[in-house]
Amino acid sequence: MKSGSVWFVYGVAVLVTFVIGVVAFGVFVLSKVFGGGSTEESSPAPAVVQASPSVRATPVPRKRAAQVLGVRAVVADARQVVVTVATPVGCAKNLRAVAYAEGVGAVAVRVTQEVGAGCRWQRKPVLVTAKAPVGDRTLIVNGTPWTPTESGEYQQALRASTS
Structure with missing residues (x-):
């Protein structure tokens, strides 16, 4: 009887791990489809540097x-x-x-x-x-x-x- 309960616990652990993986993958796919977690928006601000004036101003696209x-x-x-x-x-x-x-x-x-x-x-x-x-x-x-x-x-x- 003891051997059967070990296999049951092992099976439950594998099942729970599988469900967690499926949920995590679903969240990942939804975040990619709907734009969540974009690295462009969450990147830290660049360090401030001293700018020198330019002779001619050119519009930057x-x-x-x-x-x-x-x-x-x-x-x-x-x-x-x-x-x-x-x-x-x-x-x-x-x-x-x-x-x-x-x-x-x-x-x-x-x-x-x-x-x-x-x-x-x-x-x-x-x-x-x-x-x-x-x-x-x-x-x-x-x-x-x-x-x-x-x-x-x-x-x-x-x-x-x-x-």
């Missing part, structure tokens, strides 16, 4: 999230979508779209660009490729959820009410 104007599926490849963004004419550098996290019900996409000041804006499509077919999953583009429609277009899932 800033990396920022692009304004999303529309999303549509690519018919030829089920893993791809086209995100239409507002980008400045001739002033944007490094326009990038990356599917950085995927889950069962959603694909998280970040679209960024470096933008200078005093530019005219235009619409520009950017291609995003997911690891698996997007299908009917929600796209979370720069923090805003977009849901698929029957026509292959996507619409914002959350809209501000006008009433």
Whole structure:
């Protein structure tokens, strides 16, 4: 009888360890899909250094999230979508779209660009490729959820009410 109870305790310990691992993995995946625990936001502030004045001031482009104007599926490849963004004419550098996290019900996409000041804006499509077919999953583009429609277009899932 003593040998059977040892195996029972061992089995319970293995089961508890497995459940803890599954829960930890689920939390990790959710934090990646919904942007929790970003190292960009939690990094310590850099040390302050003495700056010397420059002779000529040049505008420094800033990396920022692009304004999303529309999303549509690519018919030829089920893993791809086209995100239409507002980008400045001739002033944007490094326009990038990356599917950085995927889950069962959603694909998280970040679209960024470096933008200078005093530019005219235009619409520009950017291609995003997911690891698996997007299908009917929600796209979370720069923090805003977009849901698929029957026509292959996507619409914002959350809209501000006008009433």
